[in-house]
Amino acid sequence: MNRFWSILFFLVPLLGTGTFLMAAWGMAPFQGAWLPENYSVAGKTIDHLFYLLCWISALIFIGTGIVIGWVLWRYDHRRQQRAHYFSHNFKLEMVWTIIPAIILVFIAFYQMNAWAETKMIRPTIMQNGQAVTKPPMVLVMAKRFGWEFHYAGPDGLIETADDDYIENELVLPIDTDIVLQLETRDVIHSFFVPQLRVKQDIVPGMKQFMWFRATSTAEMEIACTELCGWGHYTMQGRLRLVTPTDYQAWLAERRQRQTPPMNPEQEETGTDQAKPE
Amino acid sequence: MSDMSTQLETASKGRSGNPILRFLGSYVFSTDHKIIGLQFLFSSLIWFAIGGMLALAIRWQLAFPWSDMPIFGPTLFASEGGQIPGVFYNMLFTMHATIMIFFVIIPILSGAFGNYLIPLMIGAEDMAFPRLNMFSYWFMWPAFACMIGSFFMPGFGPTAGWTSYPTLSLITGDAQNLWILGLIFVGISSMIGSINYMTTILQMRAPGMRMFRMPMTVWALFITAILQAFALPVLTAALFMQLSDRILATGFFAPEAILVNDTTSISGGGEPLLWQHLFWFYSHPAVYIMILPAMGMVSDMLSCFARKPLFGYRPMVYSLTAIAGLGFVVWGHHMFVSGMNRILAISFMVSTMLIALPSGIKVFNWLGTLWGGRLYLTTPMLFSIGFVSMFIIGGLSGIVMAAPPVDIQIHDTYFIVAHFHYVLFGASVLGVMGAIYFWYPKMFGRMMNETMGKIHFVLTFIFLNGTFFPMHFLGARGFPRRYADPYRFEEFQDLLPLNQFITLCAFLMGAAQLIFLVNFFGSLFWGRKAGRNPWNANSLEWSAPSPPPHGNFDFQPYVYRGPYEYSHPGREDDHWPQVESAEAPDSQEIPSPTA
């Protein structure tokens, strides 16, 4: 019977890592149950970190699993006349303190940059020979239960009277540093696009900024990931990533419908329209 | 049942008169730590059943969204045609989590096992403050009333999640007030309990019971009590602030007057993130409150059934202490993307990496305890090994989430759900079940059935993994938690079959608990009689009669050695109870032979 238990416990890491690999390779029945396709530059780093942590975990998982399986196999009371009487082993304990400590410190430092880039160092633009933080391109206004996307009007600035706003559809250019300013009209929401590996909670009374650079055109969904009430699951937005030229065309078309017709100077992608904060 | 009646007699010895009063005195308003422990045990098990049903209802909705709910649907939601409305789903996960955390795991670990075991394991007659102890149980009842009452409030009940973040929690229905009151009462109960445990452990140990001769169970309960005493006041303050925001419009957590749906308004001047800091300042230590006692009990069971000294007793104690201390400075890992200062996130990441270290050391020490042992794979032993095996998964996924860039993707998805169910169900609940099988003979004087126990274990173990492991994949994909209907999103539609598989496993896991139920109650009557020490264990409680009478010991316990002297080379017997005289050095004091 101890063989049965030994195998059962050893199956945990075996099936665990096995199914992980199946999911990562998209094998049935786990096809699609893995990181979705990535469309952002920072997403590559995040995926890399995720895989790295998975591999480290898998090694520890299998290692400890082998020990549990072996111990149950070998040290059953029917095979073992008497337990070995020992209660510590200084060298061994040092090893299993120091090696994990090194791994953890490595992990801690290894991913600091990725965090800094995705959340701390905002893209800059040159203005009068000086690098200044890039102004937001779209104001994302979350509310129960939907999204408003405010694009700059003819004045090229968001949060002004001439803003052009669209419900639940966000159009953005690829290959451009995109900065979004996020605010909420009521409770906490969270802006999440799995394919871009971006997520940011939006807190009442605060302005949040989020930035990323998309790599190829696609359409995807925007989800709210902070509980906001009965319709939380209905807070669905659409994101269309288009080429910068298509983006210009789309903007122009939007503005066509607005009066007065805008100054072509300001009709830029918005990317280089600097405004000191 | 005769054991119960002897217990009744012994418990009420010295009191006479009206039998009803006597019954009330010995079972209801008892000051005996064992009876109070059993009261906590039974009420937690009842709440466990309720919380489990809520979980199955959640799973039902995720597998068959908006389909008619069986049994409950037609009666509860006749107006909606048997369907559950979205806000009802929010109630389900809010109440499931609240019940499991505050009414099952915390009270069963600290309340039931803490009460039952501490005096017995340190050789005391009772707790330091028996009457206070009784109050600690009776403060649970107003909390029970609040929770049950909140189900019947308009709007189905509390719906803001167990984390109850403002400003949502300021505008949900009045049931939220009852939710807050309920948690305040639970807090008072735990606070009273923790003061009692600390005093008892520090002051009431039997002669010879040095701190470093205490079993890990007692150490863990001691450190848990300290955690509770320091963390609970913060939660209590935060809960009062939220209550006054809701009732008096004080606006501690609301930045500006907010109109929601043009109806509700709350006044401003506050800060929503303040709640999150206060809440997690309590709730991260709380996750350790929910596992340290289980770690302690598992350490004792592993050593007993490996017939071997616990590997690294002192490092185990130190790592418990380190976990408890560091546990106070990691709360920000729940808030990486909350809008909190983004530089601060890095320091929380570093402290979280640090706390993984003592957790890892504990795992290695458990494996070291098994290595070279003479293993008896009894039901409690299987649950204990299951605990270790599942805790490894939960700890590893913890490290994955502790990396803030990765957490961006998986925060508030099913990955988080997978993580905390591995640590809370996989580890804590398996540990608790092992502990019930282990101490049942002490509590009731009879053994539980081993065959049924093993079947219960194997089914629970298989289906728990079937339920929670695939959730990691869902989370990586971005599948959000707390969604009544994720399949409105095109991108999540193909995940329906996997969710149905999870639901199937969850229902089978629920069904497996019926075996436990039958075993538990059946063994009260038909279980094999247990002597004082059915497992040949060392710690003090096994030297007392089963069940122990009022006052616990029928002799004056004197403690000669630590609790882990199994298979001592100088002795034929493979165990050496702490109370047995004849001097011999502690295993901790002999030089280490190389293993």
Ligand code: HEM
């Ligand atoms: C190695 C040790 C651990 C590490 C590194 C760790 C790390 C984390 C992190 C980073 C999160 C936040 C994830 C997010 O929301 O994005 C988290 C959530 C959580 N952890 Fe752990 N954890 C550990 C052990 C535990 C233990 C032992 C328990 C309980 C017994 C636990 C219970 C929870 C719970 C309940 C949550 C989710 C709370 C919620 O959002 O509702 N964790 N953990």
Ligand SMILES: [Cu+2]
């Ligand atoms: Cu939402």
Ligand SMILES: [Cu+2]
């Ligand atoms: Cu935490």
